[in-house]
Amino acid sequence: MDPIHDSARALARAVNARDASAAEIAEALIPHAARADAQLAAYLELTPELMRAQARRVDERVAAGESLPLAGVPLAIKDNMCVLGTRTTAGSKILENFVAPYTATAVQRLLDAGALPVGKTNLDEFAMGSSGENSAYALTKNPYDLDRVPGGSSAGSAAAVGGFAATVSLGSDTGGSIREPAAFCNVVGFKPTYGRVSRYGLIAFASSLDQIGPFARSVEDAALVYDVMAGKDPLDATSVDRAVEPTAGHLREDLRGVKVGIVKEFDLAKLDPAVRACYEAAYADLERLGAELVEVTLPTADYGVATYYLIAPAECSSNLARFDGVRYGLRVDGPDVGAMYERTRAAGFGPEVKRRILIGTYALSSGYYDAYYLKAQKARTRFAEDFARAFERCDVIASPAASTTAFKFNAKSDPLAMYLMDYYTIPVSLAGLPSLSVPCGAAVPDDGTRPMPLGLQLATPLFTERALLGYAHAYERATQHAQKLTPPETANA
Amino acid sequence: MSTTNPVILSSSKDDVVLTPELLAKYEPVIGIECHVELKTVSKMFCGCPNAFGGEPNTKVCPVCLALPGALPVPNAAAIEHMIRAGLAFGATIPPHSKFDRKNYFYPDMPKNYQISQYDMPLTVGGVVRYWLDDGRRGECRLTRIHLEEDTGKSTHVGSTDGRLAASTSSLVDFNRAGVPLMECVSEPDIRSADEAVAYLETLARTFRELGVSDVKMEEGSLRCDANVSIRLRGATEYGTKAEIKNMNSFRSVRRAIESEIARQIQVVESGGRVIQETRGWDEAAGTTHSQRSKEQAHDYRYFPDPDLVPIDVSADDVARVRATLVETPYERYVRYVDTYGIDTKRATQLVDDHVLAAWFDAAVAASNNALATVAFVLGDLARLANESGTHVAQGKVTPAALAELVGLTQSNAINSKGAKQVLETLWTDGGSAQAIVEREGLAQVSDRGAVEAIVDEVLAANPKVVDDYRAGKTNVLGFLTGAVMKASRGKANPALAQDLLKEKLSSA
16 A cells, blocks of 8 residues: 555555555655645645544544545645634635634535545635635645646645645636646546535635536546535535436446547647647547547637636625625724725735626626626526537537646736636536546646646536546546656655 | 694704695605514524524524635525515515625625525515504505515624714624515505504514514514605605615604605705605604715625525415415404404404404304404403403413303393403303303393392382482482392393383382
């Protein structure tokens, strides 16, 4: 047993078979994660005491004869999810001293299934960003090149798994916040159908888009985590009451006869030649594995980012109103309550968060609502319709997860350039579809010498997670791209 | 009420006297928005208890404190209450409804938005039929009733008057935050302060009867705002309205509306124009004062709450709730007055106590005599209950026993004195009226021979009085009747006794 490099499946199997203990996994991970994190800054807080206590409970339960699907699996948790007794900041100064008095449903389900909490991971403030650079606390590094971003907003969760500082992790994806960093960090990142996983305890960015999902170093491990988390939660009215098919252990292993839709509007010619070559090779691999490539059209594709940047800020302007200095978090006093609000929020929120609150407030204002928010909602319906039409011709849609490899810190100072990073992931989010990014190779960036990973985005119709994970599993199994790259800094770990 | 009396505006510089003529020149147009806390076990969007009071911030959880990550889940019982309330007033229950967010910052509102309903309320339309103290009846159309959540409560510390202005700090209690609240919005159909109060009283009675709210004004479970405008009588266009806030009792609703009507008439009469604004009622000063003009109005940035799914109300749901509906207080009032012939004051008294009214209805169902029954229920029975500090319905007298007693008095089996005695025994011991009459020998003596014997005795014992009567002092008849009743130990049929006395006094 190798507690650092083994898969979640292998670790759980070993612990359940009592070939290994959760305690020894914890004791191996605790110093290793701290060492790796000194370079990666993936974690805002490591939780060794919680991890040890949980390992003891897991070992007791296993000793009592229980078999736990995630027994002894080291888990990193994005810091926008509440975990009882942990500082939960969402990467924001405004929650610097907020200690969660309860645990998010998704996290609780994983803990109940035997996962060991390694720590809380860094993120773009309130999950707003595509590089991790919007965190108020730390710059998380890409494990494949410490001069580059890990992607965002689930920066630390992607880096921790990619850099072997956790076996699996939880991220949240609103417009691509799991899939893009997964692509950058050479891991699998999976966003289930909107409503599949409870959002209770996830600090809201855009409620109608936010969805928790796993990062893992294999599709099978992502499926394992998903199976435990998915399903109706009485504490989240938007969680869907619909039977969840188990996926782990039920994934298809080939792509014979599968119709893979390639979106005409997602023109690879726009990409950097090395990146383009990688995606062309990925499509060719799909075909080689027996899939049939069919062209589908998504006429609204170019409106995705615009639509998203009305809906998400509108919701965030309201969701973030609760951070006011009255009940918890940062308070900067003033002569009256209005001044206290202004000073607290001015000091507590970073520039990107403020920008989105302003955009959203404007979009919802009387006189502009119809032109912006309502129109964006109508566009959103169009995305769902366009995808439904595309799925009449194919089983799964394949596309790049991101248009570039991981870029260097401070490379994208223009917010719009940053927003365009999510060009491929946003339309899928607007339609609520299950989607993932699976490693599909690497390309050497113009400004670098080392090949950096890329991810293939797959998306399927609503609630078809088992099919989606199956296609990805078959592709991963045949191509083994993730294994072809090793993070240089942790190679000897 | 004082709409027909001169109103003197003490606050006005000119002390304009509003004569009845001046008041008659204008027609007030009033619409009411009232907030009523629903009676449910738990709060609207979380499991915390929905109960008044308690140590501050003890009935709270991550959801109603708006902690990061907490999500609302709607209370199905509150939605059912809404349907019940709507149906009681004949409202339409649309098949689709939704929750929206009303965004504004306020320290006692934890999320800094209120979950409310903007354009798709749970109930649409309907009519509130009401009656006034003088027996007149009226009606007011409802625009809608929508569901929302209450806020917490702020207490301002450091100022002498408890107001924010001079305070040094504020404390917030979130026990009330998230309590389900329905907002009833009326059409501008109300034409006087009296009608406004009658409308509100009927809403309150109906909600209590339906069990959807306790409607305790003193606990703030009913709070209302009034939109008031005036126009020349006969005009069809509406005038500019002012919204009056901060009225904490029916009495202050009446005073505030009257004061506002008078103010607007004075503004118009002195050549001014009423402006659209929000005005606060100052209970101590007895006047309204400007709080916020239209230009300063909030932009609430309503949008559908993405944390909640649309509400679908099926025809089956509606039918199921409809099947549980009983007679409304208004319908009961009309039955009492129009069918039973009970006077409006006593009908109102009964309707205002729906437990007593139900008890009364059960007694009438057995007695078939509403007027005789109401005389007992609001007379001796109410007195007995009052003296012992309990409610009629909690006493030992059953509706059936009272009906029996009514029957005994109606058939002259006992007289009123005997009836009183029976009722007192029923109150202390319970049981059957007939049995008490028999046990205590209270049966009225209507046997002519037996009463005649007593009459003869009384006449023989009072020769001087007999002489007085015959000399024309016929008012001594009462004394003689009393003597007969006394001699019979109260059991003689008094009418028969009087007849026999008259007969004998005039014949001899």
